[in-house]
Amino acid sequence: MSLEKENVKSGDIIDTQVLGKLYQFVRPYRGRFFFLIFLTVALAALAPTKPLFIQKAIDEHVALGDQEGLLRIIYLLVGLLILQAVVQFAHTYLSGWIGQVIIRDIRVKLYRHLLKMRLKFFDNTPIGRLVTRNISDIESLSNVFSEGLAAIIGDLLQLFTILGVMFWVDWKLTLVSLSTLPLLIISTYIFKEKVKVAFNEVRNAVSNLNSFLQEHITGMNIVQVFNREDSEYKKFDAINTEHKKANVKSVLYYAIYYPVAEIIQAVGIGLVVWYGATGVFGLDLKVGVLISFIMYLQLFFRPIRMLADRFNTLQMGVVSSSRIFKLLESDEHIANEGNYSPEKLKGNIKLENVWFAYNDEEWVLKDINFNVKHGETVALVGATGAGKSSIINLISRFYEINKGSIKIDDQNIRDFELGTLRKHIGVVLQDVFLFSDTIYFNITLGNPDITREQVMEAAELVGAKKFIERLPGGLDYNVMERGATLSVGQRQLISFVRAMVYNPEIIILDEATSSVDTETEELIQNAIEKMMKGRTSIVIAHRLSTIQKAHNIIVLHKGEIKEMGTHDTLLEKEGYYAQLHQMQLKSMVSE
Structure with missing residues (x-):
């Protein structure tokens, strides 16, 4: 088993196109968003006020022994701290709330988009990668609002506000304070670039882990049947090791950067104390100013240290956004532009000069022509890869034809509203998929218009009622993931009930009895x-004994129709069908 790895590089921090697309999701909440910006500005304005009050308290009240003035300053400081706490709470909560509602909206839109994608897209895209888009990538978007964009704006405003106040109080001391700033900026830039690379590696590893796990857990029976546990474990261990290395690398960068930043900050404070002390001793500088500058430096250096993290958060959010929008803007979906929505169909099907290829012009079907009249049964016969399943996929518009036309009741299927078209076609596939839910849900698929009585009527028709009633809870029995607690035959019978409960005019059976025992096959044949x-039926079967009563048998070979006719007519021709029939008779005798 091989799995293509995903490698993603970070883009520009300020990608105006991506941010513009993100704003489309912000627009419904723009009132709250602009209030968040206001709170961000308010926090930046409040940041330097505490040192100012402390400076005023020391120089104008403590130094002069003014207890009443000092008490007033203390009251003001307490009020300021309460106000700052309230604004900080509102800012944190609102930024988190906006982030969560936006990712909810994006996730819903992305999932709705995936529901409309054509099956070809899912054939070519690992499911784990789509899970990463829907979960991890979207989750990182919440950080753009809670820790990225708003936080960066707040940090930058705070820096400029503090810097402006510092120059206003004492420009000489400010220049001394900023003497270590170039070192901090250089170290922050290096840290940001290193962590950006590490974060890219982490996200790539997460995507590869998701893809690998989804594929191999789904195919665990194949892994165990072919005794590949050890080799697959080694592959997983290698991918997991890459994930660990990327995370450890980012941890290492953090472990180096923060102590370096603390040292640079300490040196800056030391220089301020040294220079300020000489000014205090010389009576050129007041003690309150010196103390306030120490506080200003602490306030000034903190956002600079955080900016590297904020920019990386924003950058990864932009990368995730671009990947999500790329998926949202993909045109890999079935065009649902038809508006023909009949209540009932006769069920006449006509294929005219149909050509189809999954990839470019590697033709799977070549110039297919046949008719199925109302109430007739047509059987498709041929070796694996002959194109039988492709034909039924095209009739339901799971894939689009390349050339030709398919008509139902003389109406091109492109003219049908897609939901209406599929509602009139009941499909029973060879590989029955059941959700981890009740039998009732797996039959109705959550359709509230289908009653339990209708389900049991359909179950009785196809012979599934007895086994359903014997299960604990009956229709409420949970079949577990992929119907693991049911036999192959029972899963097949449930798929028959699921097709019949919608009372379709057209029935399509794809190898419907190929995986069941003889007793269950007899039961299913009666149900069929x-x-x-009274319905138009298209049947695919390898067991030719099951289609002898078909009105027309179409023999396919390498995407072309080789023979057509009834069972007896085709045997008389002694062609491809007769050879298949003879081979199956020999196989049955040998058994």
């Missing part, structure tokens, strides 16, 4: 006869 009565 009841299902087909």
